[in-house]
Amino acid sequence: MDYAATREEALARIAAAQDLGTLEGLRIEFLGKQGSISGLLKTLGAMSPEERQSVGPQIHALREGVTAALADAKAALEAAELEARLASENIDLTLPAPETPRGSVHPVSQVMDELAEIFADMGFAVATGPEIEDDWHNFTALNIPESHPARAMHDTFYFPDKDAEGRAMLLRTHTSPVQIRTMLDVVKANPGGAPIRIIAPGRVYRSDSDATHTPMFHQVEGLVIDKGIHLGHLKWTLETFLKAFFEREDIVLRLRPSYFPFTEPSVEVDVGFAIVNGKRVLGGSGDAPGHGWMELLGSGMVNRHVIAAGGLDPEEWQGFAFGIGVDRIAMLKYGMDDLRAFFDGDARWLSHYGFSANDVPTLSAGVGTQA
Numbered sequence: 001m002d003y004a005a006t007r008e009e010a011l012a013r014i015a016a017a018q019d020l021g022t023l024e025g026l027r028i029e030f031l032g033k034q035g036s037i038s039g040l041l042k043t044l045g046a047m048s049p050e051e052r053q054s055v056g057p058q059i060h061a062l063r064e065g066v067t068a069a070l071a072d073a074k075a076a077l078e079a080a081e082l083e084a085r086l087a088s089e090n091i092d093l094t095l096p097a098p099e100t101p102r103g104s105v106h107p108v109s110q111v112m113d114e115l116a117e118i119f120a121d122m123g124f125a126v127a128t129g130p131e132i133e134d135d136w137h138n139f140t141a142l143n144i145p146e147s148h149p150a151r152a153m154h155d156t157f158y159f160p161d162k163d164a165e166g167r168a169m170l171l172r173t174h175t176s177p178v179q180i181r182t183m184l185d186v187v188k189a190n191p192g193g194a195p196i197r198i199i200a201p202g203r204v205y206r207s208d209s210d211a212t213h214t215p216m217f218h219q220v221e222g223l224v225i226d227k228g229i230h231l232g233h234l235k236w237t238l239e240t241f242l243k244a245f246f247e248r249e250d251i252v253l254r255l256r257p258s259y260f261p262f263t264e265p266s267v268e269v270d271v272g273f274a275i276v277n278g279k280r281v282l283g284g285s286g287d288a289p290g291h292g293w294m295e296l297l298g299s300g301m302v303n304r305h306v307i308a309a310g311g312l313d314p315e316e317w318q319g320f321a322f323g324i325g326v327d328r329i330a331m332l333k334y335g336m337d338d339l340r341a342f343f344d345g346d347a348r349w350l351s352h353y354g355f356s357a358n359d360v361p362t363l364s365a366g367v368g369t370q371a
Contacts, residue, residue: 003058007065010037014069020077023070030066037063104354108218108342111330112201113360114367115220118244119199121363122237124222127198129178131205132159134167137177141309142262157205157215171205174323176262178202179223183310193312196225196319201326214339218326225302225312225319231255231267234299234320238269242282242296246333247368250283254293263300263321271296279335297324333368 010030017023030037040059044052105113116126139151149155150173157171178200186194201220209215224233235255242251254270270293272286286293299322304314327342334353336342341349361367 003062006036007062010062010066011069014066014073017073017077020074020081023073023077027070031063031070037066103357104350105357106342106350107330107334107336107353107355108326110355110361111326111333112218112220114245115199115201115326117361117363117367118241119222121244122197122240124197124199127178127182127200128202129172129175129181129200131172131203132169133172133177134163134165134169136167137180138170138172138174141180141306142176143303143305143309144261148261155207157207173206174204175200175202175219175221176321176323179221179321180306180310182223183225183307183312187311193225193317195227196223198223214327214343216343217339219323220326221321221323223302223319223321225307225310225317227317229301229318229320231265231301231320234267234301234322237320238297238299238322242271244363245329245367246282247366248283252283252285254286258298258300260298260300262303262306264303266298266300268295269297269299269322270294280332282332296329297322299323 010026014023014026017026029035032038037059041063044056044059047055119126135151139148144150156173159169159171161169163169179198182196182198182200186196199220199222202218203216204219205216206213207215222237224237235253239251239253242253243249252272254272255267256270258266258268260266270286271282272284272288272291273280273282273294274284274288274291275281280294282294284291299320302319302321307314307317307319327339330336330342331339336353
């Protein structure tokens with residue numbers, strides 16, 4: 001076989017290839033598994049040592065020459081293709097850049113900011129505390145006895161370990177422990193005690209899960225400790241807060257007697273509402289035609305035992321406290337209908353209810369940033 005003639009023929013066909021597709025076809029024809037040159041290489045195994053010594057170098061030279069020619073031709077065709085694209089394509093640098101994807105503020109974070117803005121205007125500070133608590137701060141100091149259902153395993157997430165003082169550790173079930181810690185800190189700084197006005201927003205945990213409850217949710221509690229505090233102060237504070245938060249002046253509250261271990265007397269706070277276009281809209285008296293009352297939060301005067309646990313003298317200091325679900329008031333204000341969506345991480349939901357990071361809530365411009 002004339003291997004030189006075969007090589008020249010192959011190189012001529014490669015040089016004549018006009019596009020990368022044709023060149024790839026030639027590569028397969030010559031060097032593929034079933035290619036002609038690959039077939040010649042396979043015949044070496046059937047030859048005698050003398051024949052392999054004579055023919056082998058010619059076949060290998062043929063393969064190497066074709067391989068090099070294919071590589072050179074491919075590089076030349078790719079360069080020509082790039083030149084053609086550069087000559088035909090252009091970019092208009094005067095056009096605006098494509099919009100960069102932006103994140104959004106989660107509705108819970110937005111409402112937290114709204115709450116902080118409103119209560120700061122009334123002289124409240126924001127207080128925080130650990131989410132892993134001991135049972136003394138979470139239950140005992142808040143006048144919740146050992147027999148209370150909230151201490152049961154089916155309501156509370158307990159840890160197997162105890163702290164250095166032998167107290168059971170758990171995920172806090174409310175932000176009320178922050179109230180105790182704040183009072184103790186105030187007494188430590190000033191043994192005589194001092195007026196306290198705080199809100200305590202944050203994550204809390206309870207063993208509960210359905211369309212309106214989740215194992216982790218957000219709560220904000222308020223605490224006022226001073227001299228001469230009474231229920232009238234509590235009602236004014238809640239009315240002022242709710243009017244500012246829902247941006248309506250016709251918010252009407254109804255206080256009903258209730259029971260909480262950490263307050264005495266205790267009151268449930270109802271708010272008047274009406275159904276508008278299938279959604280609850282707060283405003284007006286619940287006794288008005290077409291209206292009703294909806295329970296919104298719990299509150300009351302701080303129990304004497306809780307004040308004492310905080311290191312203060314209940315004969316000298318009084319106060320009120322309240323607690324409300326952040327997720328719940330977000331649902332009411334912005335028309336959300338399923339609590340579980342807050343924690344799904346669905347970008348479509350966030351894009352619909354998300355808030356711009358640049359729209360900071362202010363009382364002058366309105367605490368809400370969406371119509």
